[in-house]
Amino acid sequence: MFRLSPKPFSIKPLRYDFLDSAAGAFATFEGWVRETNDGRAVVRLEYEAYPEMSVREGSRILDETRKGFDIIRCVCVHRTGTLELGDIAVWIGVCAAHRGPAFDACRHIIDEIKLLVPIWKKEYYADGDSGWVGLNGLSSGSC
Amino acid sequence: MFRLSPKPFSIKPLRYDFLDSAAGAFATFEGWVRETNDGRAVVRLEYEAYPEMSVREGSRILDETRKGFDIIRCVCVHRTGTLELGDIAVWIGVCAAHRGPAFDACRHIIDEIKLLVPIWKKEYYADGDSGWVGLNGLSSGSC
Amino acid sequence: MPDHTRKDGAKTVAVEYFAIFRERRGCSSETVTTHAATAAGLYAELAGSYAFPASRDHIRVAINQEFKAWDTVLANDDTVVFIPPVAGG
Amino acid sequence: MPDHTRKDGAKTVAVEYFAIFRERRGCSSETVTTHAATAAGLYAELAGSYAFPASRDHIRVAINQEFKAWDTVLANDDTVVFIPPVAGG
Numbered sequence: 001m002f003r004l005s006p007k008p009f010s011i012k013p014l015r016y017d018f019l020d021s022a023a024g025a026f027a028t029f030e031g032w033v034r035e036t037n038d039g040r041a042v043v044r045l046e047y048e049a050y051p052e053m054s055v056r057e058g059s060r061i062l063d064e065t066r067k068g069f070d071i072i073r074c075v076c077v078h079r080t081g082t083l084e085l086g087d088i089a090v091w092i093g094v095c096a097a098h099r100g101p102a103f104d105a106c107r108h109i110i111d112e113i114k115l116l117v118p119i120w121k122k123e124y125y126a127d128g129d130s131g132w133v134g135l136n137g138l139s140s141g142s143c
Numbered sequence: 144m145f146r147l148s149p150k151p152f153s154i155k156p157l158r159y160d161f162l163d164s165a166a167g168a169f170a171t172f173e174g175w176v177r178e179t180n181d182g183r184a185v186v187r188l189e190y191e192a193y194p195e196m197s198v199r200e201g202s203r204i205l206d207e208t209r210k211g212f213d214i215i216r217c218v219c220v221h222r223t224g225t226l227e228l229g230d231i232a233v234w235i236g237v238c239a240a241h242r243g244p245a246f247d248a249c250r251h252i253i254d255e256i257k258l259l260v261p262i263w264k265k266e267y268y269a270d271g272d273s274g275w276v277g278l279n280g281l282s283s284g285s286c
Numbered sequence: 287m288p289d290h291t292r293k294d295g296a297k298t299v300a301v302e303y304f305a306i307f308r309e310r311r312g313c314s315s316e317t318v319t320t321h322a323a324t325a326a327g328l329y330a331e332l333a334g335s336y337a338f339p340a341s342r343d344h345i346r347v348a349i350n351q352e353f354k355a356w357d358t359v360l361a362n363d364d365t366v367v368f369i370p371p372v373a374g375g
Numbered sequence: 376m377p378d379h380t381r382k383d384g385a386k387t388v389a390v391e392y393f394a395i396f397r398e399r400r401g402c403s404s405e406t407v408t409t410h411a412a413t414a415a416g417l418y419a420e421l422a423g424s425y426a427f428p429a430s431r432d433h434i435r436v437a438i439n440q441e442f443k444a445w446d447t448v449l450a451n452d453d454t455v456v457f458i459p460p461v462a463g464g
Contacts (some may be wrong), residue, residue, distance in 0.1 A: 030170075099253060102172075133373040
């Protein structure tokens with residue numbers, strides 16, 4: 001299950017999806033809003049998603065992970081909207097019989113999400129400036 | 144911080160140890176009691192620790208992990224006593240600026256704990272039998 | 287499905303804008319009638335009118351919610367989205 | 376520290392038992408007076424009295440809470456623990 005959350009979400013209820021008596025290993029990953037990025041002080045940020053395609057790509061990544069790794073279940077929730085320092089941007093959980101595949105799958109999911117899911121991040125800096133992450137080379141060549 | 148917990152423990156308070164504005168990645172691992180081990184149906188189990196040495200070895204593993212990986216903090220709690228199916232046997236959390244070291248350190252910690260911390264597991268099986276895990280070869284050669 | 291291709295060869299596509307494209311275009315979506323044959327052609331057309339990045343180097347295109355090559359031929363009623371570098375996670 | 380080594384060369388060590396050793400010994404700890412020079416010697420002595428595994432192949436020894444080699448020489452007042460295969464996590 002991949003889902004977007006426009007509001008902060010609780011992690012505890014997410015755990016119930018993983019209850020399975022065959023599961024011996026549970027690996028999670030959370031991305032948090034850091035105070036600096038590339039050396040600039042960040043005060044808050046905004047995630048904007050192309051919603052339908054994010055869910056479609058995210059779900060495809062989870063499906064393929066379930067097929068490619070010896071795991072039982074995997075879930076991902078990604079925030080959209082305004083986030084403050086320390087807020088959870090993404091939560092990923094994977095349960096499996098054994099720890100190796102749980103770790104591998106969890107890492108694979110976050111790597112793929114960062115590559116393929118159409119979600120963009122705008123950072124607001126302490127100096128009042130702001131900018132879309134990953135567009136350094138672009139802005140100059142345009143307007 | 145490495146600690147033994149003779150009773151079930153809550154995860155939520157453990158998270159407060161990780162609040163750090165430089166942390167962008169948070170990886171956790173949990174070991175859960177599985178219904179089968181080596182094909183035998185398990186109904187419950189007991190973890191017994193050599194307490195002083197477990198804390199000593201566990202703390203050493205965490206210290207060395209902090210030195211060897213680019214992480215901010217790491218914590219481990221290990222249960223002792225009687226556990227039922229689905230109970231949390233071990234919880235490990237690692238926060239770091241970036242996800243690579245968070246995953247690597249988390250995996251390193253559980254691998255080292257399984258190798259070096261003097262904690263033993265006795266499984267109670269559905270057929271009424273029981274046994275210490277890892278002692279297959281031993282019992283026959285002894286009494 | 288009825289063929290909406292117009293007699294003059296123009297097609298009508300929906301373009302949705304996100305992130306930097308939404309900001310520069312000043313809206314979230316529009317219906318565009320275009321003579322461009324491919325996604326690349328449509329991009330060039332729109333980049334001429336609005337302050338889009340001149341180079342497509344780090345930009346991908348999604349047609350009907352799937353990543354596609356820039357030389358994909360546009361069909362009538364396609365939904366086109368330009369995908370700047372993603373930064374989820 | 377006073378030297379508790381007895382005139383006859385015997386030493387007194389504390390032995391703590393966990394898991395299968397605790398079960399087979401029937402107690403959690405005891406004070407043992409031994410002539411064994413090394414941890415291996417002490418193990419052999421105790422294994423002769425109680426139903427301990429005959430082979431030390433998968434067993435380690437901790438002296439004063441640290442893993443040690445089996446040929447470590449015992450000192451008076453050492454705390455010795457035999458460590459069967461660990462199974463934490």
